[in-house]
Amino acid sequence: xxxxxxxxxxxxxxxxxxxxxxxxxxAFREATAEQAAQYAAFPSSLSTADPPTxxxxxxxxxxxxxxxxxLEGESGPLSGLDVAVKENVVVAGVPTTCGSPGFxxxxxxxxxxxxxxxxxxxSLVGTTNMDEFAFFTTGxxxxxxxxxxxxxxxxxxxxxxxxxxxxxxxxxxxxxxxTDTGGSVRIPASFCGVVGVKPxxxxxxxxxxxxxxxxxxxxxxxxxxxxxxxxVLEAIAGPDANDxxxxxxxxxxxxxxxLDDGVEDLRxxxxxxxxxxxxPEVAPAVESDLDRLRDAGATVEETSIEGYxxxxxxxxxxxxxxxxxxxxxxxxAYATGTGTTEPLRAxxxxxxxxxxxxxxxxxxxxxxxxxxxxxxxxxxxxxxxxRTFTRTVCDALETYDALVTPTTPMAAPAFGEITGVEGxxxxxxxxxxxxxxxxxxxxVPSGAAxxxxxxxxxxTRWNDEATALRVARAVERR
Numbered sequence: 366x367x368x369x370x371x372x373x374x375x376x377x378x379x380x381x382x383x384x385x386x387x388x389x390x391x392a393f394r395e396a397t398a399e400q401a402a403q404y405a406a407f408p409s410s411l412s413t414a415d416p417p418t419x420x421x422x423x424x425x426x427x428x429x430x431x432x433x434x435x436l437e438g439e440s441g442p443l444s445g446l447d448v449a450v451k452e453n454v455v456v457a458g459v460p461t462t463c464g465s466p467g468f469x470x471x472x473x474x475x476x477x478x479x480x481x482x483x484x485x486x487x488s489l490v491g492t493t494n495m496d497e498f499a500f501f502t503t504g505x506x507x508x509x510x511x512x513x514x515x516x517x518x519x520x521x522x523x524x525x526x527x528x529x530x531x532x533x534x535x536x537x538x539x540x541x542x543x544t545d546t547g548g549s550v551r552i553p554a555s556f557c558g559v560v561g562v563k564p565x566x567x568x569x570x571x572x573x574x575x576x577x578x579x580x581x582x583x584x585x586x587x588x589x590x591x592x593x594x595x596x597v598l599e600a601i602a603g604p605d606a607n608d609x610x611x612x613x614x615x616x617x618x619x620x621x622x623x624l625d626d627g628v629e630d631l632r633x634x635x636x637x638x639x640x641x642x643x644x645p646e647v648a649p650a651v652e653s654d655l656d657r658l659r660d661a662g663a664t665v666e667e668t669s670i671e672g673y674x675x676x677x678x679x680x681x682x683x684x685x686x687x688x689x690x691x692x693x694x695x696x697x698a699y700a701t702g703t704g705t706t707e708p709l710r711a712x713x714x715x716x717x718x719x720x721x722x723x724x725x726x727x728x729x730x731x732x733x734x735x736x737x738x739x740x741x742x743x744x745x746x747x748x749x750x751x752r753t754f755t756r757t758v759c760d761a762l763e764t765y766d767a768l769v770t771p772t773t774p775m776a777a778p779a780f781g782e783i784t785g786v787e788g789x790x791x792x793x794x795x796x797x798x799x800x801x802x803x804x805x806x807x808x809v810p811s812g813a814a815x816x817x818x819x820x821x822x823x824x825t826r827w828n829d830e831a832t833a834l835r836v837a838r839a840v841e842r843r
Contacts, residue, residue: 369397414475416458427513429531433491441486448487449541451526452495453575463575464497466508467721470712476573478601485600493528497723499577502552502792503783506725516558517817520777523553530557533587540588540597546577547680548796550585551808555820556777558810560594561587565827566803568614570605571703578684581800591838595620608703623831624838629662631766638673639770639795646814651771651821654811654840661839676754676798677790682747689733751801758802762826767836770795772808772820805830809837
């Protein structure tokens with residue numbers, strides 16, 4: 366750190382209402398310098414990994430891939446699967462930009478989930494394009510060009526895990542990893558007609574992931590079918606020594622073993638607010654699947670979730686404030702669980718020097734940055750909404766085994782149709798509430814509306830991904 370001055374000490378003291386005489390200021394200055402030297406002596410604890418071979422820019426027609434390469438896994442349960450990862454999930458030796466024109470990061474270690482994919486036998490074949498810093502839901506804000514929807518020409522693929530959804534929908538890969546702050550795995554799953562899983566918060570390690578929001582982000586798979594998604598989730602879930610926030614989470618369940626258990630014993634609550642706000646062409650597709658779930662033996666009832674509409678706005682506030690704080694301190698996020706690394710901090714600092722951020726990210730950084738420099742009341746208020754809503758969802762899941770909603774209130778919109786904060790909040794209104802509460806949620810294709818895919822979402826109790834996957838499997842077999 367730079368040399369500590371008397372002025373530095375006096376500024377901190379004044380912030381806390383502490384009065385110091387000149388002798389005390391000098392003593393604290395010397396103590397701070399000594400303490401900083403002790404901290405600077407901490408050794409690096411990062412391991413390194415071999416980079417992939419045949420690294421080249423993506424060439425697919427949907428702009429799904431940022432880079433293509435070959436990284437062979439060991440023999441294991443995912444042997445034979447080709448998998449890609451979203452660009453904010455680091456792979457040793459592969460540059461990542463997080464979809465931004467001014468951010469460059471190339472570590473020499475793998476994210477934990479990459480190590481786990483390789484250890485389970487998957488072949489890693491590339492990194493996928495994304496909305497800039499994961500802050501949008503359409504795939505149009507990527508600095509490397511918009512991502513196309515392989516199944517609906519002229520319409521967005523969803524985001525921010527846009528390339529992952531497109532790569533799976535185009536059958537280029539068997540599965541792909543995305544990150545989900547307010548719906549960024551499930552929205553592309555809905556718009557592209559594939560399966561997307563957001564596990565319970567902190568079930569999957571985020572070490573080596575460039576977060577948008579440290580307290581909201583999840584890593585989860587997208588796949589062509591429920592079984593493949595479950596297999597990938599089994600491989601990546603569970604505690605990680607590199608991510609302290611996961612240490613209290615249970616080991617991954619055997620999700621694939623229960624997929625065919627059926628839904629005869631399940632009580633499902635259909636969220637009224639979500640059905641009422643769905644576009645006219647979406648609701649009938651979901652209703653059709655609800656009828657099939659009833660025919661399969663499930664009890665299906667409507668239920669109202671108090672505070673449902675406010676939860677998405679709270680997620681937006683928490684994510685915006687946390688990201689602005691993270692960037693403004695060059696990645697020095699305190700007490701977030703996963704911590705950070707010096708290579709990432711250097712990359713964020715360099716990005717701040719360049720100042721080459723896209724329009725959406727500039728707006729997020731400036732508006733939230735001003736608030737971050739204030740008294741913190743906005744963040745405290747948003748966290749209060751989160752606590753209240755989380756208790757409400759937990760109470761509902763005492764009555765129901767799963768909550769069911771349309772994944773998105775609309776089918777894939779045309780390019781240019783979703784704009785601004787209002788458009789963003791519209792796309793996440795059924796997904797973000799369960800980032801707010803941290804509950805697992807699975808999106809599965811649910812028929813079509815005007816020849817566009819529609820997704821249905823199942824939400825279950827914390828650490829009960831198995832039941833959500835059972836419901837998704839029953840819908841999938843319609």
